[in-house]
Amino acid sequence: MPLALATRHSAHAAVVTPLPRVHTCQVCPGRHNVCAAVRSSELDRLTAMRTAQTVAPGMTFVDEGEPALHVFTVTSGVVKLFKLMSDGRRQIVGFLVAGDVFGFAPGEKYTVSAEAVSPVGVCRFPRRQLERAFTEFPGVERQLLDVITRELAAAQDQMLLLGRKTAHERLASFLLSLLRRQDNEDGSVDLPMTRTDIADYLGLTMETVSRVFTVLKGSGCIAATGSGTIHILDADALAELAEGAADDDA
């Protein structure tokens, strides 16, 4: 979900510093380049209203139910979005990386909370200002529509995962989506989040996630390579697992 509002390389720019320039979005390779749709006049305007900010791991910086005064773009690090139930049950509804956007709520209040997984850089845009900019620069609104539409499609995929897939299928799907998103040459995949986070994203418990990891390692699909990274050895086997390949070896 790239947006010109946030570019990976302008992460720590000061408030008044103009964005470097329009450049190809490096976050989602292969996707259409939405950055190209933004003219420099728009960039100047957007740059003027944003506030750069850093967030330490474990810090919650958006709370569900609070007034939705700002829209955020992630410039570095990983953010988790989640919802809580009164008894503490938690559902993580998404992990955001550089280029992603959140906080654009349908009503007056945020519908999810946001917490930094790793050290995070974000840009904060006052929502009212941003909305006013829509009428002046329709390209910005168009981008936001694209981003939200993509997020909706991802949410629908996740509903299929949560409603209908087994634990093995869920973890396989999750690892593949990370592989696709990170797109490292070798099959390495960063896992900055804890087992508990993964569990809360996949609708499982930490123990089940751990057990499934063990099975996947044992079957040679993946290999652990130090803390916080794994290697995907057999993406095809993982893809079959993700889509319910009936392993009728009996």
Added chain:
Amino acid sequence: MPLALATRHSAHAAVVTPLPRVHTCQVCPGRHNVCAAVRSSELDRLTAMRTAQTVAPGMTFVDEGEPALHVFTVTSGVVKLFKLMSDGRRQIVGFLVAGDVFGFAPGEKYTVSAEAVSPVGVCRFPRRQLERAFTEFPGVERQLLDVITRELAAAQDQMLLLGRKTAHERLASFLLSLLRRQDNEDGSVDLPMTRTDIADYLGLTMETVSRVFTVLKGSGCIAATGSGTIHILDADALAELAEGAADDDA
């Protein structure tokens, strides 16, 4: 998710008939009136490009993976949106009623399929034309952004339901959301969809849904009132159930 593109009362208007006039949206009482944001010049333009269409129950009229050439608005009846896995498992990602919009995909293809639950009226807008209209009438794009944002928030709620709630909590949440959406004076709720549909929406089996219905009836929360309708007798008890009230009566 109301949109001026579709108004409940213009449901069966012919292709060339102009929409009656801008009027208060009756689909989502209490919500802000997005219809008011559309000027009559836009309405004329939108009316000119739409095609009215009716769909019989059980007919699939949008297929996941097919080129996304049209955007649809529902004018009457109930539509289910769903995703399928290769082995037949199904997840319904939403039920749409009059005023709802779908088919606005992030890429070139639809990401979900659509099937009529009851006899359905829809309006079809060529996607390219609609997108071109965005630049001319920004209000339309703004509405669509509102609609999609609302759908995303609903999808996140559903992720919490699918990932973390028990069968009882799921059905209670579902019935309450229907009650809120239909907002009938008495506590009556229409259930035009089958038990299997409800199960596929809640990530359960038909049998479990049936069993939980029986329990809810037995506990006096709801009462069956003929086929396809129930009465909600105790919305508060249902609300407690929906949010995991630990019924420690022991």
Added chain:
DNA sequence: CGATCCGTTGACGGTACTCAACTACCGTGG
């Protein structure tokens, strides 16, 4: 009247949860 679909109910079993013990890995500080 048989066929089919939808829904209900029962018996049984499996996947994933709960509870618990244990290891590894930190950084802290005695």
Added chain:
DNA sequence: CCACGGTAGTTGAGTACCGTCAACGGATCG
């Protein structure tokens, strides 16, 4: 230097919720 506590992760034993399979009742329809 190593004991110490805290967090993250792994593994095991037992269990519960919900899925599977199956039988049955009622409604609709040709």
